[in-house]
Amino acid sequence: MASSNTQTAVLDAARELFAEKGYPATSLREITRKAGVNLAAVNYHFGSKEGLLKELVRECLDPINEKRLTRLDQAEAEANGQPVELEHLIRIFLEPVFESMECDEANPMPCLIARMHHEPHPQLHQMLPEILAPVVIRFMTALQRCLPDHSVEVLSVRSQFMVGAMLHVLDMHETINGVRLDDREQMLQDLVRYSAAGYRAPQMS
Amino acid sequence: MASSNTQTAVLDAARELFAEKGYPATSLREITRKAGVNLAAVNYHFGSKEGLLKELVRECLDPINEKRLTRLDQAEAEANGQPVELEHLIRIFLEPVFESMECDEANPMPCLIARMHHEPHPQLHQMLPEILAPVVIRFMTALQRCLPDHSVEVLSVRSQFMVGAMLHVLDMHETINGVRLDDREQMLQDLVRYSAAGYRAPQMS
């Protein structure tokens, strides 16, 4: 059952165009033209333009979240009851996102992920926390064990700082202030260091 | 010259709607209906929908950047040739953005700023660095004096981490993981602490 050629052709075209121009600015006519299928195919297979977006989001985030949970399981097993090291924890959360763009060099997934988080789309803002909930709960619990002196409120807010930093650099192409971004692993390493130091900063009295 | 009632009515309506639903998802018909003016007024006064956006961006960012430069001048004068303290420098950069939403409580400016940075709009991505250039140059120079052991590349990337964190929390309404965001000053204080710790983290060998 599942995926016909038409469906995958539409998904491929939409993934690329949404990442490039954003969801609202991309027309169904453009997608179906690029996919070589009929305009109505989108409505038949996905119900609507929004249904297509939701399918893409799941397809994009599910493998990332699976990796996160698997690696967190492994890290906690290896820690033998001790808290997982903060840097390690952060890397477990961030690395799968960076890896998702290494499959092929023109993979537009990361831009798409970044784009979605900042798209002012009501149903998307309802969907993302739902998809991320299991990961967030596990991650926050591990964070509290790492940093027992920090309140859960501060850890939540700082997690948003980290996520914002990640999304922002994922969304940038080419250069930052003239500095090339070709080395993704180096960027990830520095983001891990930066975030760990930020998390560890003493909280307000 | 300058501003007719029609122009300001359109700007007010557009500012609110763009911040709420994003630029591509907002129609000129919706804007002009809300402003109580004719549809064609937008094209007459601003040339196009995009011209309207550009006008809004300038109107939004110019006072913020003016504040940044003025306060940096003052801080450097007070430092008497010594580097400005890192936390102070960061606050000078971030605070004007947070202040811009305190004018009136329903001010949609910050969301608009955050939105613009992540809108996949070619002409906008060309425009923003241009507007921000004078501030970025001054800020980077002061940063290098604060952290002389860090390379300019690392400082640039970490500045993007900070900007990403700021934009992300500006873009969030209501709550973060159930934590209310009503205290903006507290959020700013924590972002300053977090970012300063991140900047100070030792760079890779």
Next chain:
DNA sequence: GTCTATACTCCGATAGAC
């Protein structure tokens, strides 16, 4: 089950009357 053709409403933009 899949897909095509088509129709409907709304969009941004513009030409031209006032």
Next chain:
DNA sequence: GTCTATCGGAGTATAGAC
């Protein structure tokens, strides 16, 4: 300066061909 009329193109829905 302002407004009406209009154009091509957008998202969506559906009837009906295969």
